[in-house]
Amino acid sequence: MEQLYYSLLAMLLGVFACVFYFFGSNWLLGVIFPINHVSNQKMAKNIRRAAAIRPWLFLGPALFFLGLYLVYPVFDSVYLSLHGRNGEDFVGLANYQWLFNDNEFIESLINNVMWLLIVPALSTFFGLIIAALTDRIRWGNIAKSLIFMPMAISFIGASIIWKFVYDYRAEGSDQIGLLNAVVEYFGGTPQAWITIPFWNDILLMVILIWIQTGFAMVILSAALRGIPEETVEAAVLxxxxxxxxxxxxxxxxxxxxxxxxxxxxxxxVLKVFDIVLAMTNGQWDTQVLANMMFDWMFRGGGDFGRGAAIAVIIMIAVIPVMVWNVRQANAQMEGR
Amino acid sequence: MQSIPSNKSNRVMMSLKQMRRSPLMLLVHLSVLLLVLLWTFPTAGLLISSFRDKDQLAVSGWWEALSSSEQNLIGRTDAPDQQVLLDGEYVLAGKIEDFNPKDEILRFGWTSQEPEAYLAGSVAKMRDGGTLTVAGDGRYSMASPTPFTGSRGNRVFYTALASPKFTLDNYDEVLHSEGIGQSFINSLTVTIPATIIPILIAAFAAYALSWMRLPGRGILIALVVGLLVVPLQMSLIPLLQLYNTIGGYFGVSAKSYLGIWLAHTGFGLPLAIYLLRNYISGLPKEIIESARVDGANDFDIFVKIILPLSFPALASFAIFQFLWVWNDLLVATVFLGNGEHELVLTGRLRELLGSRGGNWEILTASAFVSIAVPLTVFWTLQRYLVRGLLTGSVK
Incomplete structure (x- = not known):
C-alpha cells in the first residue's frame, strides 16, 4: 500500500516538475527579454527573440526523452550488434554471421514471415466483414463493442484465456478446453495442440487476430461511414x-x-513477444524474433551483441513501413 | 415547404428498403451473432471458470457449469470412539465427513484400488468379516464383529454426482496467497505516473509543432511519425546498459520505479505527440490568431486556450497509455525487478503460468483480476478510445 503513496507522490512531483519547467522557463524568458519598460525598438526585438526561443523550450523535454529513449538506442543497438557479448570488443559482422547460420534464427524468421502473411490479412478481413455487417443492423453497436473488447486485454491475459481454450486432457476423460471438446464432439481425437508444429503457430496467431480484429473493425467502420451515399445510390440505380x-x-x-x-x-506482429513467451516460450517450432531477442538478452547472463543483432533485424523489417508512414504524413501536411 | 421526392430518389429508397427486408438480412443477423459468440466465448469461459469450485473446474468444461458432474471424492467415517455394540456387532453409523448434502453418491468403495466397486446402497464386504453400506445421501453404516481401533475414522472413497458449485474461494486465494493482491498495487504504482507524466510534455511539444513558427518543423514531425513504429526491442539493451551504468555510479539498483516511469514516458511520447498534434493542429486558426492580436504570447495561448480545448484528445491518449502500461510485460520485465514489491500483474501471471500451469482455478481468477481494470476502463471510456484510434493511426 505504502508504495502507492510513493506513486501518487511521484506523479505529483512529475507533474509539478513539468509545470515548474514550463512556467519557469517562460518566466525566465520574460526576464531576459523584457517587453515592459523598454524602448519600442528593443521591445520588438525582444518579442521576436523570445518567439524564436520559446518553441524550443516547449519542445525541449519531449526532444530529450525521444532522443534518449528512442533515437540514441537505435544507433547504440547497431553499434552493440557489431560487438561481443558485453558490448566491448569489436567483432565486426560475426553476430550476423552467427545469426544466419543459427537454426533457431531461421526458424524464427520463417515463423515471423508466416505471422506477417496471416495475421494482418485475417484481422483486416474479419474487421472489414464485421464493420460492413454491423452497420446494417440495429444492435450493431453492441456487437461491435463486444468484438472490440479484447483490445483492452493484455497479451498475457489473452494467452491465459486461450491456453484454457486449447487445454488438453487425455482421451477418455472429459475435456475442459473448448477446442478439444468441439473436436471430440465432431468425432475427432483430442490433441495437445500447442505441441504440434505448424498448428501451434496458427493457434498462437488466432490470439493476435482475436485481439486485433476490433482495431481493424473500428477504423474500417468509420471509413465505410465516410463514403458518400450518392455513390451507393448511383450503383443501386x-x-x-x-x-x-x-x-x-x-x-x-x-x-x-x-x-x-x-x-x-x-x-x-513484428514485435509480437508476450504471446509466444506465455504459450510456448518458443518450443515446438514456434520461436519468433522478438522472443528470441528477449531470450538472448538474458540467456547465460545475457549476450548483448547477439540480442542487439536480432533487434536490428526487426528494425530493418520495420523500415519500409516507417518510410511509407512518413511519406503519407508529409503528403497529408502539404495538403493541409 | 416540403419537397416532393423525385421519381429517381423514390426508386433508390424503394430498393434500399427491399434490401433491408430481404431474407439476406436474417443471414446478416445470424452471422453477426455467430461472430460475436466466437469473440466472446473465450473470455466468458475464463470468467465463469474463475467462479467455479476448483474440483469441478478440473473435471468438466465451463459450458457444463450449470449441470451436475461426477466427481471422485474421499471422505471419512466417524472416529472409532463413536462405535456402539449392537446385537454382538460393533456398529459405526452417521454421515460421511465433509459430504456436501446437495450431492448424490453414486458408487463407493473402501480401498483406493477399487474406489468405485459398489453401487450406493449396496453392502460392501470388508476384511475381517465387516460390512460397509453407503447410501446416496451420504449416510453410512459400518459393522464388524471386532471393535474398530485407531484414532481416526475409515477412509471412504466415493463417486458423487456433484451439484454445480460457485464460489469466491479462488479469488480469495489468488488475492491473498498467490500475491495477486500485492501485484495489483505494484501495477497501479507503475501505471499512474507513467500515464500522467508524458501528457504534459507531449501537449507542449504538440502545440509547438502545430502553431509555432520554428525552423525544421516538418523534419521534427516526420521524426515523430518515424519513431512511432521503432520497435521497443531496439531500446531495451542500450537502456538496460545505461541504467546499469547510472545505477552503478550512484550505488543504487538499476531496476527501480523511477526508471520504469521514465522509460514508459519515453516510449509513449511519439504516440502522444502525434495524437495531440493531429488534434491541436485541427483547432480553428481564428481562435489562436485573435488571441495573438490581443497580445497573448504562445505560452498564455497554450495554457489558457489550447489545453482546455484539447481535453478529448488528452483523455484519448491517457486511456491508450493506461491500457498499454497496465498490459505491458516486456518493459516491466526488463526495467523492474522480480521482488514481491515490484512484480506487476502481467509478470505475476507469467510466473503463475510456469509454476501453476495446471491449476486453472488459480490462473483464471488471476487473469480475471488483471483484466478487470482495463475492461472497466474500456466499457466506461470506449468513446474516447475509438476517437483516439481514429486520430492516432497514420493516415
Whole structure:
C-alpha cells in the first residue's frame, strides 16, 4: 500500500516538475527579454527573440526523452550488434554471421514471415466483414463493442484465456478446453495442440487476430461511414447487387484505411513477444524474433551483441513501413 | 415547404428498403451473432471458470457449469470412539465427513484400488468379516464383529454426482496467497505516473509543432511519425546498459520505479505527440490568431486556450497509455525487478503460468483480476478510445 503513496507522490512531483519547467522557463524568458519598460525598438526585438526561443523550450523535454529513449538506442543497438557479448570488443559482422547460420534464427524468421502473411490479412478481413455487417443492423453497436473488447486485454491475459481454450486432457476423460471438446464432439481425437508444429503457430496467431480484429473493425467502420451515399445510390440505380456494391463501390473508396490497418498490424506482429513467451516460450517450432531477442538478452547472463543483432533485424523489417508512414504524413501536411 | 421526392430518389429508397427486408438480412443477423459468440466465448469461459469450485473446474468444461458432474471424492467415517455394540456387532453409523448434502453418491468403495466397486446402497464386504453400506445421501453404516481401533475414522472413497458449485474461494486465494493482491498495487504504482507524466510534455511539444513558427518543423514531425513504429526491442539493451551504468555510479539498483516511469514516458511520447498534434493542429486558426492580436504570447495561448480545448484528445491518449502500461510485460520485465514489491500483474501471471500451469482455478481468477481494470476502463471510456484510434493511426 505504502508504495502507492510513493506513486501518487511521484506523479505529483512529475507533474509539478513539468509545470515548474514550463512556467519557469517562460518566466525566465520574460526576464531576459523584457517587453515592459523598454524602448519600442528593443521591445520588438525582444518579442521576436523570445518567439524564436520559446518553441524550443516547449519542445525541449519531449526532444530529450525521444532522443534518449528512442533515437540514441537505435544507433547504440547497431553499434552493440557489431560487438561481443558485453558490448566491448569489436567483432565486426560475426553476430550476423552467427545469426544466419543459427537454426533457431531461421526458424524464427520463417515463423515471423508466416505471422506477417496471416495475421494482418485475417484481422483486416474479419474487421472489414464485421464493420460492413454491423452497420446494417440495429444492435450493431453492441456487437461491435463486444468484438472490440479484447483490445483492452493484455497479451498475457489473452494467452491465459486461450491456453484454457486449447487445454488438453487425455482421451477418455472429459475435456475442459473448448477446442478439444468441439473436436471430440465432431468425432475427432483430442490433441495437445500447442505441441504440434505448424498448428501451434496458427493457434498462437488466432490470439493476435482475436485481439486485433476490433482495431481493424473500428477504423474500417468509420471509413465505410465516410463514403458518400450518392455513390451507393448511383450503383443501386444502375442495378448493382449487394456484393457488387461492396467490392466495386465500397472497397475501392476505403483502400487508404485498409492500408493503415494493414501496416499498423504488421508493425505489431513484428514485435509480437508476450504471446509466444506465455504459450510456448518458443518450443515446438514456434520461436519468433522478438522472443528470441528477449531470450538472448538474458540467456547465460545475457549476450548483448547477439540480442542487439536480432533487434536490428526487426528494425530493418520495420523500415519500409516507417518510410511509407512518413511519406503519407508529409503528403497529408502539404495538403493541409 | 416540403419537397416532393423525385421519381429517381423514390426508386433508390424503394430498393434500399427491399434490401433491408430481404431474407439476406436474417443471414446478416445470424452471422453477426455467430461472430460475436466466437469473440466472446473465450473470455466468458475464463470468467465463469474463475467462479467455479476448483474440483469441478478440473473435471468438466465451463459450458457444463450449470449441470451436475461426477466427481471422485474421499471422505471419512466417524472416529472409532463413536462405535456402539449392537446385537454382538460393533456398529459405526452417521454421515460421511465433509459430504456436501446437495450431492448424490453414486458408487463407493473402501480401498483406493477399487474406489468405485459398489453401487450406493449396496453392502460392501470388508476384511475381517465387516460390512460397509453407503447410501446416496451420504449416510453410512459400518459393522464388524471386532471393535474398530485407531484414532481416526475409515477412509471412504466415493463417486458423487456433484451439484454445480460457485464460489469466491479462488479469488480469495489468488488475492491473498498467490500475491495477486500485492501485484495489483505494484501495477497501479507503475501505471499512474507513467500515464500522467508524458501528457504534459507531449501537449507542449504538440502545440509547438502545430502553431509555432520554428525552423525544421516538418523534419521534427516526420521524426515523430518515424519513431512511432521503432520497435521497443531496439531500446531495451542500450537502456538496460545505461541504467546499469547510472545505477552503478550512484550505488543504487538499476531496476527501480523511477526508471520504469521514465522509460514508459519515453516510449509513449511519439504516440502522444502525434495524437495531440493531429488534434491541436485541427483547432480553428481564428481562435489562436485573435488571441495573438490581443497580445497573448504562445505560452498564455497554450495554457489558457489550447489545453482546455484539447481535453478529448488528452483523455484519448491517457486511456491508450493506461491500457498499454497496465498490459505491458516486456518493459516491466526488463526495467523492474522480480521482488514481491515490484512484480506487476502481467509478470505475476507469467510466473503463475510456469509454476501453476495446471491449476486453472488459480490462473483464471488471476487473469480475471488483471483484466478487470482495463475492461472497466474500456466499457466506461470506449468513446474516447475509438476517437483516439481514429486520430492516432497514420493516415
Amino acid at each position: 444502375d442495378g448493382a447487387n449487394g456484393i457488387q456494391i461492396f467490392f466495386k463501390i465500397l472497397i475501392p473508396q476505403i483502400w487508404g484505411s485498409i492500408a493503415v490497418v494493414w501496416t499498423t498490424i504488421t508493425i505489431l
